[in-house]
Amino acid sequence: MRKPYSRSAPFVLDDAAAELVDRYWRAANYLSVGQIYLLDNPLLREPLKPEHIKPRLLGHWGTTPGLNFIYAHLNRVIRAHDLEMIYICGPGHGGPGMVANTYLEGSYSEIYPEVSEDVAGMRKLFRQFSFPGGIPSHAAPETPGSIHEGGELGYALAHAFGAAFDDPDLIVACVVGDGEAETGPLAASWHSNKFLNPARDGVVLPILHLNGYKIANPTVLGRMSDEDLRSLFSGYGYDPLFVEGAEPFAMHRHMAATLEQALQDIHAIQQHWRNGGTDNTCPRWPMIVLRSPKGWTGPKEVDGKMVENFWRSHQVPVANCREDGNHRKILEDWMRSYAPEELFDENGRLKQELRALAPVGARRMGANPHANGGLLRRELKTPAIEDYAVAVERPGATTAQSTKILGQYLRDILLLNQSHANFRVFGPDETESNRLGSVFEVTDRVWMEEIRPYDVQLGRNGRVMEVLSEHLCQGWLEGYLLTGRHGFFSCYEAFIHIVDSMFNQHAKWLKVSRELAWRRPISSLTYLLTSHVWRQDHNGFSHQDPGFVDLVANKKADIVRIYPPPDANSLLWVADHCLKTYDRINVIVAGKQPEPQWLAMEEAVRHCEAGIAIWKWASNEGNSGEPDVVMACAGDVPTMETLAAVDLLRRHIPELQIRVVNVVDLLALQSREQHPHGLPDDVFDRMFTTARPVIFAYHGYPYLIHRLTYKRTNHDNLHVRGFIEEGTTTTPFDMTVLNELDRYHLAIEAISRIPGLLEKAAHVVEALRAKLDEHGRYVREHGEDMPEVRDWKWEH
Numbered sequence: 001m002r003k004p005y006s007r008s009a010p011f012v013l014d015d016a017a018a019e020l021v022d023r024y025w026r027a028a029n030y031l032s033v034g035q036i037y038l039l040d041n042p043l044l045r046e047p048l049k050p051e052h053i054k055p056r057l058l059g060h061w062g063t064t065p066g067l068n069f070i071y072a073h074l075n076r077v078i079r080a081h082d083l084e085m086i087y088i089c090g091p092g093h094g095g096p097g098m099v100a101n102t103y104l105e106g107s108y109s110e111i112y113p114e115v116s117e118d119v120a121g122m123r124k125l126f127r128q129f130s131f132p133g134g135i136p137s138h139a140a141p142e143t144p145g146s147i148h149e150g151g152e153l154g155y156a157l158a159h160a161f162g163a164a165f166d167d168p169d170l171i172v173a174c175v176v177g178d179g180e181a182e183t184g185p186l187a188a189s190w191h192s193n194k195f196l197n198p199a200r201d202g203v204v205l206p207i208l209h210l211n212g213y214k215i216a217n218p219t220v221l222g223r224m225s226d227e228d229l230r231s232l233f234s235g236y237g238y239d240p241l242f243v244e245g246a247e248p249f250a251m252h253r254h255m256a257a258t259l260e261q262a263l264q265d266i267h268a269i270q271q272h273w274r275n276g277g278t279d280n281t282c283p284r285w286p287m288i289v290l291r292s293p294k295g296w297t298g299p300k301e302v303d304g305k306m307v308e309n310f311w312r313s314h315q316v317p318v319a320n321c322r323e324d325g326n327h328r329k330i331l332e333d334w335m336r337s338y339a340p341e342e343l344f345d346e347n348g349r350l351k352q353e354l355r356a357l358a359p360v361g362a363r364r365m366g367a368n369p370h371a372n373g374g375l376l377r378r379e380l381k382t383p384a385i386e387d388y389a390v391a392v393e394r395p396g397a398t399t400a401q402s403t404k405i406l407g408q409y410l411r412d413i414l415l416l417n418q419s420h421a422n423f424r425v426f427g428p429d430e431t432e433s434n435r436l437g438s439v440f441e442v443t444d445r446v447w448m449e450e451i452r453p454y455d456v457q458l459g460r461n462g463r464v465m466e467v468l469s470e471h472l473c474q475g476w477l478e479g480y481l482l483t484g485r486h487g488f489f490s491c492y493e494a495f496i497h498i499v500d501s502m503f504n505q506h507a508k509w510l511k512v513s514r515e516l517a518w519r520r521p522i523s524s525l526t527y528l529l530t531s532h533v534w535r536q537d538h539n540g541f542s543h544q545d546p547g548f549v550d551l552v553a554n555k556k557a558d559i560v561r562i563y564p565p566p567d568a569n570s571l572l573w574v575a576d577h578c579l580k581t582y583d584r585i586n587v588i589v590a591g592k593q594p595e596p597q598w599l600a601m602e603e604a605v606r607h608c609e610a611g612i613a614i615w616k617w618a619s620n621e622g623n624s625g626e627p628d629v630v631m632a633c634a635g636d637v638p639t640m641e642t643l644a645a646v647d648l649l650r651r652h653i654p655e656l657q658i659r660v661v662n663v664v665d666l667l668a669l670q671s672r673e674q675h676p677h678g679l680p681d682d683v684f685d686r687m688f689t690t691a692r693p694v695i696f697a698y699h700g701y702p703y704l705i706h707r708l709t710y711k712r713t714n715h716d717n718l719h720v721r722g723f724i725e726e727g728t729t730t731t732p733f734d735m736t737v738l739n740e741l742d743r744y745h746l747a748i749e750a751i752s753r754i755p756g757l758l759e760k761a762a763h764v765v766e767a768l769r770a771k772l773d774e775h776g777r778y779v780r781e782h783g784e785d786m787p788e789v790r791d792w793k794w795e796h
Contacts, residue, residue, distance in 0.1 A: 011260035018252045021072050023343060024104070024357050025248075027350060028068035029297055030338040031100035034122070035129035036061060036316060037331060042122040043340050043348055048332040053322045058130035059137045060093030062314040063177055065296040066209050067097035071365070073255045074173055075105070077263060078359045084169045087365045088148045089139045090156030090186075091177030091209060093315075096129065098139045098146060104350055105358040107144045107366030111518050119348035141513040145366035147373070147482040149505045154183035155475045160204045161192035162479020163370065165465075166421040168274075170202035170370055170483075171266070178222045179214035185471035185502075190236040192472065194282055195446045197460050198273035200421070203266050206238070206287040211294035213311035222291075229289055239265065239284045244291040246309075251292065262286040282448045297337070299330050369484075374520025376484030380423060380579055381416040383409065385572040389601035392569070395617055396596040396643065396794030402568035402636070403490075403530050403592040406575055407436035410488060413579070414442050414463055422485040426465045426473040434490045434530045435592040439464055470498040477525060478506055486523045486579065493529040493589065494545040503548075503585065507555045510583050514558075521582035528575070529589045532699070533723055534637040534736065540729035546700035546722075552587050553667070553704060557675040562666040564589045564699050566639040567597045569604035570664055577608070589699055591636045593732070596794065598639070611665030611677055614687060618643055618660035618796070620650060626689050627659035628757075629750045634663035635699025638722070641736055642697045643794055644743035649750060650796065652764045656754075661687060669708040681713070690714050693753035697741055698722040719753055721746065733785040737775060744768045744775075 013021070034042055036059035041052040067089060078085050089098055102108040103125055108115060115121045115128070128134030135142045138150030148159050160174035180186050196204065208229075212222035221229065226242055233240040241258045245251045265286045273283070295313025300306070307317045321328045345351055362368055369375040388409050390400050410425060417423045425431065425439055432440070444459030445466050451458050465476055470491060477487045506525060513519040533546045552560050561584060565571040571590045578586035598615075599607060607613050621627040633642035639662060649656055663669065670678040679687070688694050690713045698705050702720035709715050726738040736742035748768050751761050758765065778786045 011257045013253045013256035018249050020353065020357055021076060021252050021256075022248055024075070024354050025069055025072045026338040027104055027343040027354060028072065028097060028100045029065050030335060030340055030343060031103060031122070031125065032064045032068060032096035033061070033335055034126045035059065035096045035099060037321060038126040040123060042119060042126055043344060044332065044335060048321075048328050050322045050328070053328065053331075054131065055322065057316045057319060057321070059096055060315050061096070061298060061317055062213070062294040062311075063091040063094050063209065063211065064097040065298070066211055066290065066292045067091065067094045067175060068101065069251070069255070069292065069296075070173070070175055070207055070209070070290070071097065071101040072357070073252075073259055074365065075358050076256065077259050078363055078365070079357070081263065082363070083171055084363070084368070084370070085171045085173055085365060086147070086163065086368050086371045087145060088156050088160045088163070088172060088174040089146070089150055090148070090153070090175050090180045092150050092153050092180070093138045094150060094175075095136060095138045095140065095143065098143050099125070099129065099135070102144045102366030104354075105364045105366055106355075107364050110367070111144055117349050122348050141509055141516060141519060145364075145368060145371045147371050147479065149509050151508075152501060152505050153177070153180040154185035154471070155478075155502060155505070156180065157186055157189035157192065157204070157206060158472050158475020159479035159482070160206075161189070161196060162476035163483045164196060164202035164204050165424065165476070165480055166200065166485065167202040167370070167483065168200055172202060172204045173207060174204055175207045175209050178208065178210045178212070178219035181208065181221050182219065185469075185475065188469045188472055189475065190233070190238075191467070192476070193237050193285055194448050195465060195467070196285075197446070197448060198270045198283055200461065203270070203285065205262060205266070208287065208289045210289060210291045211296070212309065213294045213314065215314050216311050226289075233287060233289075237282050237284060238287040240287050240289050242289045242291070246293050246296065255290070258288055262288060280450050299334055302327070302330060371483075372518070372520055373482050373484035373522045374582075377520070377522060377582075378420055378422055378484075380413065380486045380523070382576055382579060383412045383416060385409065385576050386601055388572055390568045390597050392597050392600040395598045398597040399594045400568050400597050401435050401592060401594050402565070402571045402590050403528070404435040404438070405568040406528070406571055406590075407438035409572060409575065410436060411438040411442050414439060417486075424463050424465055424480060424485075424487050425490070426477045426487055427490040428470050428473055428495070429466050429468045430490060430492060430531070431464055431466060434528070436490060470495060471502065474499040474502045478502070481523050481525060484522065488526055488528065488579065490528040490530060492543065493532040493548065494543045496527065496529055496548045497545065500548070500551055503551065507559050507585055510559050510585065511556050514583050524578060524581040524584040524586050526575070526578040526586040527588065529587060530592045532589060532591055533727070534699070535591050535593045535732055536727070536729070536735070537732065538729070541727040544723070544727035544735075546589070549587055549589065549666070549700055550704050552585065553708070555585070557667070557670070559584055560667070561586045561677070562589075563587070563664060564635040564666060565608070565664050566633075566636050566662055567595070567599055567604070569597070569599050569601045570608055572601075573605055573608040574664070589635060595636055596640055607662070608664050611668035612661065612663045612679060612687065615660040615662050618646060618794075619658055620796075621657040621659050624657055626692055627657040628692065628754050629656070630659045630661055630688055630692055630694040631746070631750065632661040632663065632688070632694055632696040633698075634666055634696075634705075637732075637736065638697035638699055638741060641741055641743045641746060644792055645746035645750070647792075647794065647796065648743060648747045648768065652767070653751075653757075653761055667708070669705065671711055685713050688712070688714055692717065693750070694718045695746055695750045695753065696720040697746055717753075719749060721749065731779050731783070731785045733775070733789045734779050737772065744772050
């Protein structure tokens with residue numbers, strides 16, 4: 001149980017306690033410098049020699065002493081109040097500090113026993129940092145206690161709030177660097193306080209670390225006055241508390257008192273809300289603005305140039321320590337200034353009185369299970385997809401909105417898991433637009449600002465997270481997943497590109513964490529991309545871009561999956577499957593508009609389990625062995641247009657032998673050597689043939705299909721049609737015509753590619769081209785598609 005806070009008087013850190021905290025901070029600083037510079041002689045028991053220095057000096061010092069300072073003080077309050085706390089390190093390359101502190105508290109050596117708590121272990125600790133075969137310079141999956149990849153700036157605060165949702169006892173200390181604070185995603189993240197409910201959620205304590213400089217320039221926030229910063233963050237809805245200075249002992253006392261005040265304020269807000277207090281406005285949470293010198297406690301000058309409190313301390317303040325004796329002397333004096341003999345015993349172990357400052361067991365921030373979320377993960381309860389099945393008595397005879405059916409399934413997941421509070425739906429103001437509105441039958445959108453009497457579907461306890469920032473939705477979901485929960489992210493297809501880089505970073509995190517036995521699996525990140533390229537009736541060219549899957553396909557094969565289900569029952573199977581997976585990123589592409597339904601549930605299950613299949617009911621190849629042409633498709637609109645093209649071909653050239661292949665697991669097109677879902681070559685060859693033309697209608701950019709299949713035997717006969725960057729605000733069918741993905745172009749392509757057929761069927765091609773001309777005239781006169789297109793049904 002958390003120990004109660006006393007509010008009787010301001011907290012004062014006494015001299016003895018300040019001395020101990022300072023020594024602990026010095027120990028972390030010493031280990032941080034050692035990681036950047038040293039190969040050997042870890043405790044400086046002899047003068048530094050060139051061979052003790054790394055040949056390549058890589059790492060970042062400037063932000064690190066501030067991070068170490070914060071870590072030491074968080075340790076103190078964790079012990080004092082028995083807090084459940086994790087530390088998110090926003091400043092990019094703060095890795096030396098994160099590694100140093102987890103080593104000091106003992107969690108690092110527990111995970112990596114070879115990096116032992118002695119001289120030999122310290123030598124390994126130093127050697128491995130930014131060294132071939134070692135660890136990165138930033139807080140990475142290899143770093144205990146981290147759920148945040150420090151290689152890219154902007155996402156720390158969103159991750160922190162995602163971690164705090166639905167975890168009422170958790171405090172997430174989130175350090176935001178002043179360089180990071182200049183990024184767009186981070187600027188939007190301050191608004192996350194409008195979505196945090198004190199009654200049921202944990203809390204985020206933002207610590208804005210202002211050391212004044214980024215790589216080679218001042219920072220914007222670092223140059224702002226305290227008055228302006230107070231106005232800025234008060235406007236965001238926070239109560240900013242300032243800690244400023246450079247003299248260590250004054251700063252220790254100030255930081256300790258400020259942290260106590262922040263925790264008292266947090267406790268008061270939570271008690272008010274958890275004891276039945278209700279306010280029609282957001283609570284004003286505390287945050288800390290910490291101003292400290294960049295490169296604090298490091299060299300003040302090198303070669304006559306200012307270093308401490310300036311951008312030259314950002315990376316490696318003394319750069320030529322192997323070759324330059326003067327530089328080596330500066331480094332040695334710098335490291336000895338921390339008095340390592342006062343910090344470590346003869347064996348190289350942190351002295352006992354300092355070890356006693358760190359929390360113990362799972363209270364250590366490097367060992368907290370929330371930072372290894374798979375330890376806390378519960379399996380998601382899901383309903384049977386058969387309960388939502390669309391009845392399909394005959395292919396194409398039924399019309400339904402696939403994502404609307406999925407919304408009913410998601411609604412019931414929310415119901416089934418409400419007692420665990422471990423599932424949320426995320427999206428940028430599009431849940432209803434994407435036809436997932438059934439979820440609002442059982443929950444609201446989270447909203448902690450004023451709720452007015454005429455507002456609908458807004459509530460303090462909602463489980464739908466909507467904010468018009470794809471960055472925030474992604475960051476919240478990542479933090480939620482990384483701390484052991486489940487979620488679902490729906491987005492307009494064109495605008496998921498906004499989080500391309502966030503996707504990259506999460507994919508890299510998963511790739512590395514899967515290789516670490518101590519990192520337990522977390523739930524997969526699942527996207528639904530809808531309102532897609534082929535149905536932008538109200539928006540047009542700006543909303544037409546299916547290229548996110550091209551980026552996704554770049555990642556390691558066992559990390560990503562891409563699914564374009566052709567109808568509602570297939571979408572149900574795919575979503576159900578994706579939500580049960582772990583350590584992956586799943587991308588589902590499905591339209592929200594009414595569309596033909598092709599497969600009964602039993603058929604959809606078989607099809608999705610196979611990933612790729614011949615649709616025998618749509619084919620007419622008989623028993624002749626091989627067809628004249630393979631008509632392949634992936635995606636809902638391409639599937640419909642392919643079947644309409646097959647219908648045209650069968651009516652105009654009934655003797656033509658046609659095979660229809662549908663792809664629902666896109667990466668199964670790769671070989672088995674490239675992807676675990678890939679079809680074996682012999683199976684692929686039997687399905688797509690080794691010499692017949694294949695006309696492939698694809699949802700996205702055509703080159704991806706070529707890229708996935710380039711090693712296949714029949715690749716030279718593969719002719720792909722997809723989005724070719726033609727678009728506007730127009731009718732659904734006209735969009736396919738503009739990009740030559742429509743039924744007429746597909747049928748003409750098939751006739752043109754079958755050897756000898758074009759000469760025999762020239763009149764068919766002429767008739768099909770006439771239909772394209774007729775369409776062009778009709779749609780521009782009437783503003784809608786021709787009745788024979790609009791009302792087309794599969795009749796075979």
